[in-house]
Amino acid sequence: MAKTFKLEIVTPERVVYSESVSSLVAPGIHGYVGILADHAPLMAELTIGEISVTDAQGQEQHIATAGGFMQVSENAVRILADTAEFGHEIDVDRAQQSVQRAQDRLRKSEGVDHTRAQVSLLRAMNRLRVARGQ
């Protein structure tokens, strides 16, 4: 059996995940970061993307996040996520609607905060991707 480590994912609202896992892939701002047991101490900023977790039983799980921070130390990983949702928790229809909304906003050139619209588009597309398990 693969060596495991403790993973905790917390959002400002609640503790989303707290289990022993054998591997983790998280969306660092400079690209995806893979973590296995006995990783060196690390502190990283995360961006919009998908957190993939393989638990002690070899089950894989996918969590959509909108960014945050990750701290790895003493064989424990703590992720402070702005948002974190399991793929099966995501409302696909709603995600689709927000993709649509963001795209509409981007098409209009005036009176729109472009960066903000872009970020919300990315966020919505990410949620959709995770929900569909792609």
Place this chain on the structure above:
Amino acid sequence: MASIRDIRRRIKTVRNIQQITKALKMVAVARLQRAQSRATAARPYADEMLAIMRRLASVGASVEHPLLEVRETVNIGVLVITSDRGMAGSYNTNVTRKVTEIVKPYGPEHVKMVAVGKKCRAFFERAGYSLVESYPMPSSEVGLTEARQISKTLRTLFESKQVDLVHVVYTKFFSAMRQQVTDLVILPATPPEAELDPGSEDYIFEPQPTELLGSLLPRYVDTQVYRALLESLASEHGARMTAMTSATDSAGEMIDRLTLDYNRIRQAAITKEIAEIVGGANALA
């Protein structure tokens, strides 16, 4: 002396009032539990964030971040958190009193208010302070989205130098019986002290500690605003519960007293009637 009918009417009125206060009390109890569990659920994130900031401070991350800039204080911003609804004892008055105290030395033209909850909005509009923005205070749940919005308003005020200091006045929750008005300066942000014992661990930072701290700071302010909202909500329900419990109790006492009066008068009337009948019978005999 009040007539039987008057007393009966008063008993009915008091009973109606008691029903209302009792209902309000039950609602407050239920909401208090929810608010409390949400406040507890938010704690791990806040603790963890503090831990990370400490860690960054101990590796000497120092930044020239706009949110950290200490300026001479001429204009201040105040975020005031009260409720939308009353019937919560002195909950709202305590907050507004504290705010009045804080802003006194600055004068109305140097104060910008951000109000949460109808109660303080009305108060400060009357007092003539400029309201930058006002938000409703949700009675059942405080969302993170709202907290972020409010926090953003505050950060913009501070970063654009419209204000040089931002206070948050909210009510800290200790228990259903005890809440305390608290004044917290959230901007300029003061990052927590470095860890006393940094340990031997050698961290890899991605990106550099300075940049990390820079992106942590706005979130740190968000978290503090969110926390203040959660605590205030729990306090509001706690205060309402206490106020409504005592209101229900005094209504009960009043009903008892009125019922006693009612019975006494009724008894007197009956006695009088009997005396009259007996008197009449005696006169005939």
